Each structure stands twice: as C-alpha cells, then as structure tokens.
Amino acid sequence: SYELTQPLSVSVALGQTARITCEGNNIGDKNVHWYQQRPGQAPVLVIYRDTNRPSGIPERFSGSNSGNTATLTISRAQAGDEADYFCQVWHSSTIFGGGTKLTVL
C-alpha cells in the first residue's frame, strides 16, 4: 500500500516561512492536495493539484512537488496559520498523510 509521511510538528517564527513536507514513493508523479485543519473545525483545501490555490486562500500559501517530496510553503506566517496540515493523493484509493502540527512562535 502507498504511504505518505509528514513530520509530526513544524515550528516557525511569526513572519517567517514554514515548509511542511510530504514524502511518498515517486509522489512527483501524482497530484497532491493540502488541507488546513484548525482546532474544532473541518479541514479546508488550501492547495490542489500540487500548486494551485482555491479562491479565498492567501497567496502566502504555495505548493511544490517533485521526486519523492511534496512541500507546502507558508510565507510570512501568521498566528492564524497555526493548525494541522494534511497532504493527500489518489493511489487506487484516497490516501492522507498523518498530518503536521504547525506552531507559530
């Protein structure tokens, strides 16, 4: 079965850049989607098909995908970005990464 590996936690200073990785075998050949989940809320799609932002998602959120690693980048991190972030792909079934808790210091 296909697995996606994310770091359990990432910390970033206020106003700096956070990078959250999602590792999978040849993940660069797949479409990767990213979700933000704030405490007590449903997940929200923040990046679809590797690099695209849905309407209403700030330009500070960007994505990349190559080789065995996809990356969600959050520029100029704000306190409101503190949340859990999940990557997701389709590989015969929908697969989610384990999630990364982003802390903004």
Added chain:
Amino acid sequence: QVQLQQSGPRLVRPSETLSLTCAISGDSVSINSATWNWIRQSPSGGLEWLGRTYYRSKWYNDYAESVRSRTTINPDTSKNQFSLQLNSVTPDDTALYYCAKKGWSDGFDIWGQGTMVTVSS
C-alpha cells in the same frame, strides 16, 4: 454556495450499524463532475477515506479496502443527499465522521460540519 449538512446518531452500540446522512444544498448529488465522499478522523487525529458515490451516466461506488466488506454509501436523488452505513461496528470505529465533495479541483473542496460518533455499550 455549496453546503453539506450531516445528521445521524452520535452513539452506536457495538455490533450494530452506524448510519449517517449528508444533505446537499447548492449542488446536485447527480452532477457528473463531482464525487460524494465519507471520511473519518480518529481520536488520534489521522484522516481515513471510507468511500464515495458518484454519477457518470450511472451510479458508481468505491470503498476503502479496510472497510469495504461492511460499508455502503448510497445516493438519494429525491432528497439530494447521500448516506453512509457501516455495519458491525466496534469501538475502533469511534471517530469524527465527515462527508465531503470532490469537485473539479480534484481535492475535497467542501466538507460537512462533522459528526462525532462513539461506539460504546
């Protein structure tokens, strides 16, 4: 805008059937450009896709291998909603259950509010 409203019991006894419904507003369950999904989140926080239903000239269903043998997802076109039935539940099925739409973006772009279901006697 599209909204999904979930309903169903929050407590289910072991060995019984978990049943949830997701009512759609602002879209149609029969639209041929979307899939309608159930996803759950364990108490430890991980997300697990359970399955989907969708219409492409006829109705299709797909299920996660882990729950395939005891899961049914059905559309209800008369009420513009879809449902989840999970049979023979155990305490391991205790989770926060979400319905979600996958649209043209290929990501889950609309989510229900979530229903916390506890399996306990």
